[in-house]
Amino acid sequence: MSSENPSHLEQSGASDESLQQVHARLQANKPEKAQGNPRFPLVLLGIMCAAIFFGAVYLAHYSAHFDASIYNEHQKPSAQVATGPVITPAMLGKRVFTANCMTCHQATGQGVPGVYPPLAGSEFVLKPEHEKHIIKIVLYGLNGPITVKGANFNNAMTPFGGILKDEQIANVLTYVRSEWGNSAPAITPEQVAAIRAEFGARGPWTVEELLKSP
Numbered sequence: 001m002s003s004e005n006p007s008h009l010e011q012s013g014a015s016d017e018s019l020q021q022v023h024a025r026l027q028a029n030k031p032e033k034a035q036g037n038p039r040f041p042l043v044l045l046g047i048m049c050a051a052i053f054f055g056a057v058y059l060a061h062y063s064a065h066f067d068a069s070i071y072n073e074h075q076k077p078s079a080q081v082a083t084g085p086v087i088t089p090a091m092l093g094k095r096v097f098t099a100n101c102m103t104c105h106q107a108t109g110q111g112v113p114g115v116y117p118p119l120a121g122s123e124f125v126l127k128p129e130h131e132k133h134i135i136k137i138v139l140y141g142l143n144g145p146i147t148v149k150g151a152n153f154n155n156a157m158t159p160f161g162g163i164l165k166d167e168q169i170a171n172v173l174t175y176v177r178s179e180w181g182n183s184a185p186a187i188t189p190e191q192v193a194a195i196r197a198e199f200g201a202r203g204p205w206t207v208e209e210l211l212k213s214p
């Protein structure tokens with residue numbers, strides 16, 4: 001501070017006063033150390049304590065225990081995938097149906113009277129003894145007369161063995177067997193693969209031929 005600088009005192013014309021007098025005068029003019037509101041730091045301390053307390057209560061309520069699945073953006077969401085929507089074979093089969101079968105058998109599975117037989121409520125789709133038959137129909141196609149739900153058809157269905165994989169055929173038949181009120185067990189890719197391996201490359205079936213084979 002300049003008050004302790006003797007050369008400064010001389011410049012300000014205080015050279016005739018004794019050093020003690022000047023000192024005493026400056027001391028008297030010095031501002032009190034404890035000036036201002038002495039309670040202010042206490043108020044500040046109180047505000048800080050309240051803020052810390054509020055913060056602690058807030059974290060206790062909303063921190064979710066700092067769960068890594070919420071706070072860690074780099075975490076792989078394995079736990080969330082497990083609880084997410086599950087894609088079933090029937091759901092995949094619906095896509096295959098929409099792309100390959102719907103034009104003839106219709107979205108309702110009712111077919112077209114006299115032209116395309118129904119899949120909804122069809123004994124071929126539902127009965128256990130026809131389980132292998134419908135795999136054969138989709139793999140190799142079907143020609144000639146057929147009776148479905150008491151109605152006669154005499155048309156031709158195109159083969160899908162060259163277009164669809166075993167899994168796709170299994171999925172579409174699983175869909176057909178569980179849609180429109182139908183309720184029959186799923187078809188597996190292994191069942192389709194077994195029939196493909198047994199018959200290899202061949203032409204369309206007739207119903208007469210199908211009923212002779214298991």
Ligand code: HEC
Nearest residue numbers: 100101104117118122124134142143144153154155156157
């Ligand atoms: C081009 C039209 C057409 C397409 C596409 C088609 N079908 Fe067919 N489907 C037929 C016809 C026609 C018959 C009956 C054939 C006959 O008269 O011998 C038939 C018969 C069937 C049968 C046995 C009879 C019954 O109604 O249950 C099943 C099962 C079947 N189709 C499933 C499918 C599936 C699954 C697909 C798609 C992968 C498909 N079809 C695509 C026309 C079609």
